[in-house]
Amino acid sequence: MSETSVIDQETHDAIDVDRSKGDFSYPENHKFDAGVGLTEATVDYICDVKSDPDWVREFRHKALKTFWDKPNPTHWASKELDEIDFDKIRYYLSDGARPKRSWDDVPDEIKETFERLGVPEQERAFLAGVEAQYDSEAAYSNVKEELEKDGVIFVNSAEGLKEHEEIFRPWFGKVIPTGDNKYSALNSAVFSGGSFIYIPKGLKVKHPLQAYFRINSENFGQFERTLIIADEGSELMYMEGCTAPKFETSTLHSAVVELVAMKGAKIQYVTVQNWSSNVFNLVTKRGIAHEDAEIRWIDCNIGSGLTMKYPGVVMKGERARGEVISIALANTGQSQDTGAKMIHAADNTTSNVVSKSISVGEGRSTYRGQVHIPKHLKGCKNNTECDALLINANSCTDTYPAITVRGNKHVTQHEASVSQVSEDMLYYMQQRGISEGAAMSLAVNGFINDLAQEFPMEYSVELKRLIELEMEGSVG
């Protein structure tokens, strides 16, 4: 499949950018450091360290040119993007070691980092596999033996493109072409880390696979690249968590995640993003769902200074389904610019978007959505709901969906509402003896309750806890 057959120009215009917190860090000890700033030499350095095959080197250089040529999105995006100084970012840091297969082999500092984040316990508890990325490269990668026997591939992207080129290469950069937007081009030029997953035909992976992303170094840009291919009739849940310590200067996280759900396959991709408040989180995420396939993005954005992220699903086969469930919390100083892109490209395809945002203090949350149903199709359905909750004066919320429907064989509906935790509601709860803070927390959890249930149990609990932490001190 060529790039053009997946995404036409109009579709491309319809889909523009994507962006995505533990406050502690450890001393840096990097054997490989690409230095500060981005030149062709930086790209060559990364290629050399990683021993990239020629086709990857070529891919990266081409992408670098595209990155330089492309302006920041200007006509609607936040002016904050202009604060990113690409010359001050470090693009590659690693200790050069291969990812450890055994937790005991992971260097102590890194191990401590991830233990504080609860990674190994989680793994023992309910995960089928884990990959933990520390700055540029995976520090630890493990997939349970029985899955490996079943033919599941769960490796980092570098291993994926070298050891599994025949599966990797046909889809790499096809769901999200390099030139999709400035940040996908940047990622394509300097990507390192991220996961490659392949689930063989008919295999239903019972337990989730998980990745942790950790930025530990200042001025660092993390550019992981993830490609997940679920072959015919297979099923997978993948979860990622993101944290970084709070540095003095801003840090960039710009990932590209591509999902491919073959005929009848199901992929659920769960993100709980809790970057520290000076991380620019600009992530491009998109999946292709073939006939009868289903892709669900379950996305929670609590951290970062600016997140711009609009997960998309291209429903390429008949009866394919796409879904985006998202929760965003914007506190003072934060901007959560999130949304969804649903591209219907076959008959009888169905998409559903449910977005809930909470703006606290001077936080700003924005919903941007795109639903595209071309004229020649029939039987397509879209439902979009966005609800915003405002807490305290000066919170802002915006919604800007765009829906195009052609023909009378489709049904689309979009609903949005804005409400707040009213004084009457707080007084009522307080009169029952509940403190103001607890009353606020009850109200907020009530607002997201129905969506929080969509997250896996462990995440749902974590999510509520994070929201409570964020809400502390937001009243009075």
Place this chain on the structure above:
Amino acid sequence: MSLIINDLHAGIEDMPILKGLNLEIPKGEVHAIMGPNGSGKSTLSKVITGHDTYEVASGSVTMDGEDLLEMEVDERSREGVFLAFQYPAEVPGVSNANFIRAAMEARQPEGEELDAVAFYKNLYAKMDILDMDRKFTSRAVNEGFSGGEKKRNEILQMMMLEPKYCILDETDSGLDIDALKIVARGVNAMRTTERGFLVITHYQRLLDYIQPDVVHVMADGKIVKSGGKELALELEASGYDFLKADDLVGA
């Protein structure tokens, strides 16, 4: 031991609503306040419970000797004053069971947790008194409730929280006779020598089911007449026209 309101002056910004109100509700008694619209009945309930829209200019409100006016809304509640709202607020997404539980947990001593099994046993027993369906526990607080359901929910919360003093603000308004009887059943089940009630109402009808010890008439921010339960019947028969006469006796 009483809820004592002494020469209370309160209002919104510069507009006085309560103008020197005096009232004492001893434990074990049910006092009813009646009065025409705009006399300040609902304001009284909000000032006692601490609604921040109302400013207290002078006077005092004490409960069993403790100064209520110095406390926050939630502290007053935990000290034992309960208001059954005329218009209860909706709390979307929060189930009734979780809400009542949160309120009861707020009353637990530090470090102690509520026994979930005992909680539900208690909740169901009280719901039975009020003829409430079990499904009610999982519905969001007051959201989509009928008028009667909201009022029953207020009484259920009151029964669960076991306050020292209960204020019922027009709990009877908008209720049909069957719902009214159920609400009254809940209130009567709570009458003990250890608990005082202030029942604010517009209609004498409620007092047929909740027998008051004392009836007060409120007008223009003050108690202007007090008497036994026969006073309510007089009011029902002849209305508030007597308020225009100037031979009123202070409370």
Place this chain on the structure above:
Amino acid sequence: MTTSTLPQWFAAAQQEAWETYQSLPTPNRKHETWRFSNLKQLDFDGIQFAATEKLDLEVPADLPAGVICLPLLEALEKHSDLVEKYFMQNAAELGSAKYAALHRAKLTNGLFVYVPANVQVEKPIKVTHTVAGKNTAICPHTLIVTETGAKVSVVDKFVSADEEAGICIAVNDLIAGDNSELNYVAIQDLNEQSRMIQINDTTVSRDARAKAFTLNIGAAWARNEAYSRMIGEGAHSDMLSVGIPYGTQQYDQRTYQHHAVPHTYSDLLYKNTLYANSKSVFSGLILVDAGAHYTDAYQTCRNLMMEDTTEANSMPGLEINADQVKCSHGSTASPINDDEISYLLARGIRPRDARRLIAKGFSAEAYERLKDAELIDIVHDAIEAKFARIV
């Protein structure tokens, strides 16, 4: 348009407007306010501007004393100060600043209605603007002012004299003073070769109630920009529209509900029934300024897709900077519900009639909010006439 009797300020404003028109760039696709638009319609090469327009004015016989109701050119002579005070005081912010400037520079006539305090005009004032001649453009302006406690209703109709491709660039300023009631109905029924740009600007003061309704049934392409600003507490604005495009007709609608002070209310309902290869674009924004607490603002756009070759684009938007607000928007695009059709068929109604009946009912919800029987009749008749043309 240059007549020596026109006031000096106006001549100067026209000159300045012409310069503005020439200096502003032609909108392009990158411009958010022109997203999904058919920009080819903005090619005005070879267009002649009429010196004046044929204006048919129907004034109620019993017009109360003090009410001014005159063709705009005449009002410019007789009530220059009053017109100057209210004429195009706000910039066109929904994309057509360039064409608002052109309108001002090339003004061909229009209507001025001024209702003094506490005067109520019960019967509607009606005016018809006619476009005539190939590649000819008219720029009619409707300026309506209601002082405190006044009431008036105005119906603006835009038609073509012939089957030539003409252009109409119309602007209306609706200024509702305190506690006044201002109803405005625009019926766009140009021939199907013509183009229409209509820019509305509504200002609603304390406790005032403004209703602005637009019916689009004619033209090859119509662009409507409607801006309603609530500037006094208790201001209430209804923004209503019905569009019934068929053939290759395209209706492009941009709206803005601007709440500048607390305790204001706006409700927008736009309904489009689309046939054949027609297309609609709706972009709406509710803006609640910081401090404009207790705002109630609602926005609904519904598209009824009658055939498989129709296209609807919706961009509903909310931007809330205040607390204690209730805002919502909804937008739908769907065909007629099968259950509804089945029900009517079960009563013996023929399928075509059943579909039409449902489509008419769909439109009615919007114009019935006008609440005034005569205004409702006028709109209803125009809609019936359009349906009669749909084969």
